[in-house]
Amino acid sequence: MSAIKEFFKKKKSEIKFRTAGPGHRLDQSGASSSGQNQPVTAQPTRQQFSEEARKAGAAALARVEQKQQNTNWSSQATKAQARKEIELENARAKEAPAPKTNIVIEDACPTLTVSGVYFNCPLIGPEVLPRNEIKERIKEFLYEQVEQERGLTACLIIHTVNENKEKVRIGIETLARYLTNILDNPTEDKYRKIRINNKVFQERIINLEGAFDFLKAAGFNRQLDGEEEYFVFEETLLEDIDNLQMLKEALLSAEPILPTLDRNLKVLKPSEGASPIKLPNAFFNLTAEELKREQEAKSENVELLTQLRTKAMRERDGKREIHMYKYTLVRIRLPNGIIMQANDLRLSAFCSGERLKSVDFAAKPFSHRRYRWSPNLSYFG
Secondary structure, three states: OHHHHHHHHHHHHHHHHHOOOOOOOOOOOOHHHHHHHOOOOOHHHHHHHHHHHHHHHHHHHHHHHHHHOOOOHHHHHHHHHHHHHHHHHHHHHHHOOOOOOOOOOOOOOOOOOOOOOOEEEOOOEEEEEOHHHHHHHHHHHHHHOOOOOHHHHHHHHHHHHOOOHHHHHHHHHHHHHHHHHHHHOOOOHHHHEEEOOOHHHHHHOOOOOOHHHHHHHHOEEEEEEOOEEEEEEOHHHHHHHHHHHHHHHHHHHOOOOOOEEOOOOOOEOHHHHOOOOOOOHHHOOOOHHHHHHHHHHHHHHHHHHOOOOOHHHHHHHHHHOOOOOOEEEEOEEOOOOOEEEOOOEOOEEEEOOOOOHHHHHHHHHHHHHOOOOOHHHOOOO
16 A cells, blocks of 8 residues: 555656756756746646546555455355345235134044044043143143142142243242242241232242242232232241242142143054045144244244355254154054054054154054064054
């Protein structure tokens, strides 16, 4: 940059020297006056050269500055294109009309291989119901047990009934902290009162189903003090401090009561087994948590698209992608043509995450027929 500036400075000096007029010797008299009286005719040319030199210098400086910029245009263009595609996709999703909900009764449809996906829960009885109905039945069963065993039942309600697992985790930590404060500081009055309008209580506990029953079982009673409502722990219950410790451990160690997939075991003749497999929509419906995981995976994939990665990195990410399926229908063909599963039955539904040993029980009823279960010889229709 400095060399170019010196070059143009030198050029300007040469132009100024050439337009200064005729030369003269210093020892000649009158040279100064004769030089002053002679008109200068090259002034316009001097202005013209100066202007052209200025423009040329500015253009050269601009080119040099442009070359000195070190911007990764490829990376910026990739990110800009990815953001543009995301914005277009979001705009199309907003403009698209909401899909209409069509209620289809599938139980009586003769064309489906199975009538639906059903669940049961050994804890509540032999009922076999769709997922939503069995979850509602589990909830009813738990609330029926509240009067008999409020504390432990409240722990199960908190873990089972509330859908948002992150809120459940935070709520459990908060309830455990309430009990820990009393266990560590039994003589402190401030730990025995919980203000209901407290911000933490409103955000973490107020909407947590089963939390009020848990506090009541721990010894907290709802009281009005002036204009504020509190959960107050009775001082007389400090003698039974083991109950608080037991409830705290139960709350932290409890697990949700989950419905079990019903196997829906059947037997079909060879002619019936040859019909094409048609499954109900319940086999493919996703829960809210599964949709959330899908959205998070999609967002992560979009973020990866905005990054410049090597071929090895892309191949490594591709190997981590696993296709997940909710349920599976397993068919086993016997030598006599009958297609069977488990207890002399043919068709069974399995969760896709189950291990092979869950399918192994299908071969046990066949032992008296001298059939041997081999995963490599299974027939999947």
